[in-house]
Amino acid sequence: MNQDELKERVAIEAVKYIKDGMNVGLGTGSTMYYAIRYLSERVKNGLNIKCIPTSEKTAEWARTYNIPLTNFSETHHLDVVIDGADEVGPNFHLLKGGGGALLREKIVANATDQFIVIIDESKYVNQLGKFKLPIEIVPFGYEYTIQLVEALGCKATLRQSNDAIYVTDNQNYIIDCDFGMINNPKQLNNQLISIIRVVETGLFIDMANKILVSQSSSGLVEEL
Numbered sequence: 001m002n003q004d005e006l007k008e009r010v011a012i013e014a015v016k017y018i019k020d021g022m023n024v025g026l027g028t029g030s031t032m033y034y035a036i037r038y039l040s041e042r043v044k045n046g047l048n049i050k051c052i053p054t055s056e057k058t059a060e061w062a063r064t065y066n067i068p069l070t071n072f073s074e075t076h077h078l079d080v081v082i083d084g085a086d087e088v089g090p091n092f093h094l095l096k097g098g099g100g101a102l103l104r105e106k107i108v109a110n111a112t113d114q115f116i117v118i119i120d121e122s123k124y125v126n127q128l129g130k131f132k133l134p135i136e137i138v139p140f141g142y143e144y145t146i147q148l149v150e151a152l153g154c155k156a157t158l159r160q161s162n163d164a165i166y167v168t169d170n171q172n173y174i175i176d177c178d179f180g181m182i183n184n185p186k187q188l189n190n191q192l193i194s195i196i197r198v199v200e201t202g203l204f205i206d207m208a209n210k211i212l213v214s215q216s217s218s219g220l221v222e223e224l
């Protein structure tokens with residue numbers, strides 16, 4: 001079973017947690033694309049929900065598939081949030097932001113008591129850090145911000161897109177940081193967010209409640 005099929009399998013399972021009348025947070029990324037497509041089938045069949053998207057891309061997909069949207073002016077609490085991840089480590093700590101949506105993803109995940117993360121087996125790791133850690137920073141003085149972050153022990157690369165600096169939905173920049181294996185994600189996250197120019201990091205500490213993992217050998221979805 002290839003990775004796309006595994007993403008689809010786990011997305012289908014996650015959508016089963018969404019019930020009538022719920023306010024739902026929709027994550028960002030290719031795994032979430034499958035979730036949005038399956039959710040749209042259920043909406044077509046009468047499921048009554050309202051969703052807050054974590055990116056402009058997810059909002060666009062939701063509109064394309066006729067999924068009703070809401071926002072934090074109307075809704076402060078979400079019954080469930082479903083999102084992908086780039087790595088999931090022990091204690092359910094996550095490394096996210098490969099799709100550049102980490103800030104809104106963290107805001108949305110913070111608005112629920114039921115944050116369900118959907119991954120294929122390859123993303124479940126013993127230690128976070130093989131995937132470079134995305135960090136959202138303000139554009140103002142970004143060259144020096146990179147130096148301040150690197151002083152914590154990484155090599156940081158300013159994310160590019162089409163030969164220009166990548167700009168997030170919040171008009172910020174992303175730096176992808178190679179810290180090597182991250183021994184203490186909580187401590188690193190605290191060190192990074194104490195730099196005033198750092199908006200947020202892709203380390204999601206103590207936020208996930210449930211991890212759904214699709215197994216490459218069988219295609220079955222395991223709940224952690």
Ligand code: 5RP
Nearest residue numbers: 029030031084097098099101
């Ligand atoms: C976006 C994210 C995504 O959840 C993460 O990159 C996983 O994406 P995909 O489902 O495409 O593998 O954090 O900011």
